[in-house]
Amino acid sequence: MAEQIRLQKKARGERPQYFADPAIDKTLAITLALAGEVAVLRDRIDTIERLAEAGVAPTRAAVDAYKPDATVRAKRDAWRETYLDTVLRIIHQEREELEQGAADTKPYAAVIEEVTADA
């Protein structure tokens, strides 16, 4: 086998740092990559199920060679959309709160005081 040609991994240029601790930048990058790999596995399971339903033995070769048609791709797009809603829950929560206006949110301690005083 010929020697593997390696492509450049990092784009030239200073990478922006988005968080106070660079470890958070790295952790987010790893988390998103893992979310991607879960989606890859999920598509693989979906392929195995579809092959089995069609009466085809879901061998590694059959799974690797499987090409989803437009209908299957649309179903997988819809699944990933729901999946991302779930994975990015904390972001969507913040957005919902911002949409409602951050000013409406009382400090939690004030709420405790309010219900406690409400004898």
Next chain:
Amino acid sequence: MTATQDLTTQFRHGILPETTADEFARQEFVKSLKFHLASKVSLGNQDAFEARAKPAFAKATGAEPQTYSDIRKAMSEDPYFRFWSAMQRNSQEMMWKSVQIPVERQLPDLIAAAGSAVEAAGTLRLNPDLEIPKYHRGVDIHCMPGGYHTEFTADDVANGAVYDTAVYIYAMGRMGPLNSDIGDTTIAWIKENHPDFKPRRILDMGCTVGHSTLGYCDAFPEAEVYAIDVGAPVLRYAHARAQSMGKTVHFSQQNAEATDFEDSFFDLIVSHILVHETSNAAMRRIMKECNRLLTPGGLVVHAETPPYRDLPAYDAFMLDWDTRNNNEPYWGASHELVASEIAGETGFDPDKAFEAYQPSAFEAAERRTKVFQGGDFGGGGAWWLWGVQK
């Protein structure tokens, strides 16, 4: 347009990299992530701006943010904006990774396929001595490792293959199966506004893999089509791609600032998302070169996203994201260009300059956000065209 059966997936021309099921799934995830960020997460930035960044800026400075750079200052430390930016940047890096995996795996096969491309009438002329302009050497534009020009092995086509697949993901398929929307849209504008125009020779500057170039072969079948780029790997790939699709294009490795074509060689010169990847000095030299290359009555048309002055300040701020977050150092300044000013500075008649909007030629309405914003390329549903008639 080349006939394609399925408008929801990339057209399989002769040199498109193959993907295993897992490689394809990884690319599809990146496409979904980008769409999710553009359609559901990005919108929250405006809520964060209204709910906290704008009042905080007003409190600190005594005035509400007016310009897009005011808004950038107001938003720079906002936690929602920073987190979205971090995710957006990651989606870009994940995109490149997802396309590099299959290209790296099958690179020798791709190089062999490019070398044995069936000789149609098209040509390829490379210049190993060409100096790569410093605006391509400084940073790798839009974070593509190695840019358009880096060669990882002899006769390399890697970054042509990487770019071709990545653009489909980047635009989330909304530039069509051939990634040709910018070219097709520019062609539609030319046909609508210059119905009797019959160019004999056409030049596409900064053609990369020929996404926008090939449409000109069909739109102007009587014309000779030429295309230039500074990057050898993208040109080798472009040539093989065009040959496999039966399109006759003369590709050559040249810098658009100074080409080796004779004076008045072209009737039509076009570029598609070239200008923002140059520099203030270079784009003026390119326009002077266009002036030299055009016949009287000839036309130069550049396609880009809208200038900031045409957008509400908040939208301009969001479109400007790429300048600082996606290795697009000239993105911001290029969005301030005024066609008539540049025309006047480069020997053209400023009165013959134009700026126009043309709706996207490719119909993908259901996946378009209709917003021009960072990380949502091709989502606006229109392209901004500017140029001048000589």
